[in-house]
Amino acid sequence: MTTPPPPTETVIGQVVAATDLPPTGSRPLVIALDAMGGDKAPDMVIRGVAIAHERYPDAHFLLFGQQQRLLPLLNRRSKLQQAITIVHTDDVIAGDQKPSVALRSQPHSSMRLAIRAVREGKAHAAISAGNTGALMALGKAVLGMLPGIRRPAIASLFPTMRGECVMLDLGANVESDASTLVQNAYLGDAFARALLGFTNPSIGLLNVGSEMQKGREDLKQAAQQLQDDPDPLHFTGFIEGDDITAGTVDVVVTDGFTGNIALKTAEGTARLYSSFLKQTLKNSLSAKIGYLFARHAFRGLRLRLDPRHYNGAVLLGLKGILVKSHGGTDAVGFANAIGVGVDMVRHGFIERVRHHFEPATDPTA
């Protein structure tokens, strides 16, 4: 793939052209942001960056997007301005744009330029709340896959009774086969080591029963391969849907179709529970009084189950760190997605995966 010509930008104040961006060099943390991706962008992005700036004062943020919309949002944020460089581009990938069009006909989209900054060594990670399909296609095309990895996977953290677990694939590939599942197991292992600091994370394959004769053929084959591997993971066998939140394993491995359904079903169920709880506490005078006494505790509960806390899914298997924020998120959620990117940079995730994968797990080697 040839690099498309750079967009023509004007440099105003802290606005620079993509081609003029310096390499990260000695700067410890440079994060590229697709400032135009997401239902509430760019306003949500700027407010998210402001939160992230408080949390990571040593990080520098590259904002890719329309300067005429971004600059006014930065007007009264003089502190934040120091931590930001705007890279102007007019082109934005629409939420309903076909990935193939985004890939072929939009060489200067804000999403693409953000990803390209990672490839060119001008940023350590890229974050976008835009079109998932386009992000996957651009991630693969611009960053490329790590050696030994055939297909990327989307991974995220998930709350459990025992803390947090990693689940993947959450939707990168809707077709499932044994070797992709095995690869997901290795990617999930590396992700859990890097992001949660586990030394030997336990890994389970999501199935409709825990007995080894249950389920689809691809799952049985993947389980066999994981058991036979000479460099084995801590694979514990099949788990079921309720094991995800039970925290039975540290890494839940599944195909992109099943993982996407499980993730969204869990989100929907949490929303249902929360809505029923709210209604319950308005049911009677004594319930309302009870709520007044317990409202601080409820705030804690809300925070603990806040989906924004788990915002930030990572496209694993690429030669760079690319984080997908939920499209409908707000500033807090977007700041958390930035945090996921920061964690992965700080833990040297790419080097770990590279090291982990190259010697052992290329199934075609």
Place this chain on the structure above:
Amino acid sequence: MTTPPPPTETVIGQVVAATDLPPTGSRPLVIALDAMGGDKAPDMVIRGVAIAHERYPDAHFLLFGQQQRLLPLLNRRSKLQQAITIVHTDDVIAGDQKPSVALRSQPHSSMRLAIRAVREGKAHAAISAGNTGALMALGKAVLGMLPGIRRPAIASLFPTMRGECVMLDLGANVESDASTLVQNAYLGDAFARALLGFTNPSIGLLNVGSEMQKGREDLKQAAQQLQDDPDPLHFTGFIEGDDITAGTVDVVVTDGFTGNIALKTAEGTARLYSSFLKQTLKNSLSAKIGYLFARHAFRGLRLRLDPRHYNGAVLLGLKGILVKSHGGTDAVGFANAIGVGVDMVRHGFIERVRHHFEPATDPTA
């Protein structure tokens, strides 16, 4: 398949041999129960029947199982004894028994005799909390499939923001193809009409996105077939995992693998939320005081989300009503599973499905 010889039982008090059972005749409601199925059987079953007896005083219950274990449990329940006939058999299908063994080598299991009572017109419905695989195999072998239906599906009700929806298949078939999905749509339509009283239930296909170009091939084909059908259902298109609890549609159609994962993930998430809520309310003195005031309201919430309330999945597509209770359920849950069977009998479900299916939906016709 030939009918195996009847078991040799002694007739003591209200204990009769399977062969001596009278036809249902004019009795409005006869329910056959596998008294030995489930983790806490038979104690849980007897207590469940006691609850069901209060709810359905006109129902008569046939209890299939070991009389030496059942009779002592009925000792002080003189009122209940009137509503019960025990059909003794020593053979019980273990929870981990292979379905093929249960099918071929256990001709007098309590589960099989209960199902056979339905086939022979001696009961209107059968309920079991035993081994799911065995129940499916025996259901198909003993009752047979309704004309025009190739594969059974497991369906259950699910709580939503707007009330309840039907979801199927929850695990009868782990492989997915377009014609089975289409069939599930028709079965779910009939189930929602019979059990929830909907006149034209809306139907959605579970997928990873709502756009028609998204997802797996079998789903796209099924959607096309449902749209092209000359006798159409109220098919609204693809839905996502969070649409289940949002109540976007009345009937959620999916394959048995995905449905099983979604169901158990939802159960696990509800359990997680509930556990976090409990911890929250013990966090501080004011939270504890709040709980005291709101405890009645919380009881309502617990009841509303009580998984026992949704216990009782139905094997659709058979020539008789067969209800699967959760194996780990208690008496309240088992009574609710009996209630599902009662509702289906009262609404003439089998006749409805027969009527619905025969003219329109045999995809091989």
